[in-house]
Amino acid sequence: DPTCSATESDFANDPALHTMSFDIGYGPQEMLTYVQPDVSTFYHLPEGQRTAATPRHNGWAAKFVNMSNKPVRLFWDPQNGRPGSIIGNVQPYNAAGTASFPGHAFYVTPAHDENIRLASWQVSPPQSVYYYDPITIPGDEEATQRNLDQLSTEEFEEYQRHVDNREFSKQYFEFTGREYLAFYPRNPPSHKMWRADYYGQQHWVTTRETHFVTLPDEKELGPIQEVGSARVLKENDARILQEYRSPEPVLNMTMTVLSCAPRAFEIKEFLSQAEVDHIMYLTTGMKLHRSTTAGANGQLTKEDLERDDTRNTRTSLNTWVYREKDAIIDTIYRRAADLLRIDEALLRPRGPEEQVQLKSKRSLAEALQLVHYDVGQEYTAHHDFGYSNIEHPDQPARFATLLLYLNEGMVGGATQFPRWVNAHTDQGLNVEPEVGKAVLFYSQLPDGNYDDWSHHAAMPVRQGEKWLMNLWVWDPTYDH
Numbered sequence: 001d002p003t004c005s006a007t008e009s010d011f012a013n014d015p016a017l018h019t020m021s022f023d024i025g026y027g028p029q030e031m032l033t034y035v036q037p038d039v040s041t042f043y044h045l046p047e048g049q050r051t052a053a054t055p056r057h058n059g060w061a062a063k064f065v066n067m068s069n070k071p072v073r074l075f076w077d078p079q080n081g082r083p084g085s086i087i088g089n090v091q092p093y094n095a096a097g098t099a100s101f102p103g104h105a106f107y108v109t110p111a112h113d114e115n116i117r118l119a120s121w122q123v124s125p126p127q128s129v130y131y132y133d134p135i136t137i138p139g140d141e142e143a144t145q146r147n148l149d150q151l152s153t154e155e156f157e158e159y160q161r162h163v164d165n166r167e168f169s170k171q172y173f174e175f176t177g178r179e180y181l182a183f184y185p186r187n188p189p190s191h192k193m194w195r196a197d198y199y200g201q202q203h204w205v206t207t208r209e210t211h212f213v214t215l216p217d218e219k220e221l222g223p224i225q226e227v228g229s230a231r232v233l234k235e236n237d238a239r240i241l242q243e244y245r246s247p248e249p250v251l252n253m254t255m256t257v258l259s260c261a262p263r264a265f266e267i268k269e270f271l272s273q274a275e276v277d278h279i280m281y282l283t284t285g286m287k288l289h290r291s292t293t294a295g296a297n298g299q300l301t302k303e304d305l306e307r308d309d310t311r312n313t314r315t316s317l318n319t320w321v322y323r324e325k326d327a328i329i330d331t332i333y334r335r336a337a338d339l340l341r342i343d344e345a346l347l348r349p350r351g352p353e354e355q356v357q358l359k360s361k362r363s364l365a366e367a368l369q370l371v372h373y374d375v376g377q378e379y380t381a382h383h384d385f386g387y388s389n390i391e392h393p394d395q396p397a398r399f400a401t402l403l404l405y406l407n408e409g410m411v412g413g414a415t416q417f418p419r420w421v422n423a424h425t426d427q428g429l430n431v432e433p434e435v436g437k438a439v440l441f442y443s444q445l446p447d448g449n450y451d452d453w454s455h456h457a458a459m460p461v462r463q464g465e466k467w468l469m470n471l472w473v474w475d476p477t478y479d480h
């Protein structure tokens, strides 16, 4: 079994969690909430020794809640006389959102008439959540009551949930200084979260999912068909394809804290070169010459690869790789599960007898997603989480992102966390791609709220190109 440097109590007693007392009309209640530690502690210093810098990037989450019983359309208003651009349709008692900036304007219209503005807002931090509420008329109880009387029993219940959520959010903000981006009540993450108390802090994980150092013949790599425990027993018998793997009995992975808020870690050599080559082959059909790609500077360009006559003739990019593809991909998922300290069974479809506390049998991990950037391409600052439905008791959302870098040596192309909390620069934290390196970051806070600070961007590639894989893990399920 994998082992790691943290104990159960390290995971359980997160010092950033504080008991908040609140009352939203049902009597006094308590909840453990995340209160961002003083930035000095990120430098391993006593509180009060450092002041947080104001990040140059002022992007901000903007969430719009439809508290009406009718669908609306949400628009971004360019404020230059031109028509708005549609962000999305928002169903009754649902929400939509996007990464935005202070001063940006949004409005909602009825579904059938885009010329009627039902409500409009200008994004004004620290407010992140904006409510379209045509029911409660502040200062006019009679009109409010008339509106409430027109709701059906179900609609009234839905509306009341949102009123409770809005009240909770207000008290959460007063206590923590952050907006509540989830819907109340949302449970804390069901998975473990690694602590990120100070920069450079290290954790280690020992896994039996050792590196592939050479690649088996394609014939030896078939898809994995078994579901549930059949698959586990067979593979636990002996480590599969041992002759292609590192002779070491285990692999030691070291995670280094890059950022405390958001929690981001770097894991060098998470993937071996052979594994990277294999992923590139599966996704692009490009077969790399081991001899020319083994060294750190031996990276081939796409043009080189296109000249390579040993490559497969497949032309389209196959952008998703499923865990069931073959034993190498399966091993990468198992290694990722060990790194995250979660059961590998959670990252695949489960048999009826596995993880019975979960109703869901669906994998909590998405397929590996390939991302490719050419010169000039980028992915501007965004969140990986989405806003789930208030009616969904679990509010499933993306929890952790594992970025797997497949190449290096390009100019530009860093992954940037533009709003990392620190005391020495207003610039974002840049993580440079390195072959086989992984970056883990969380889109949620240990209290179940979503982390606005998890904003991240892929900086423009200025020379060369960039290849990367996303592995997304959801919490508590992926039944959204």
Ligand SMILES: O=C(O)CCC(=O)C(=O)O
Pocket: 371, 379, 384, 403, 413, 414, 415, 416, 456, 457, 458, 459, 468, 470
């Ligand atoms: O390319 C990167 O560095 C980040 C990619 C990313 O954030 C995404 O695909 O969601």
Ligand SMILES: [Fe+2]
Pocket: 382, 383, 384, 456
């Ligand atoms: Fe992302």
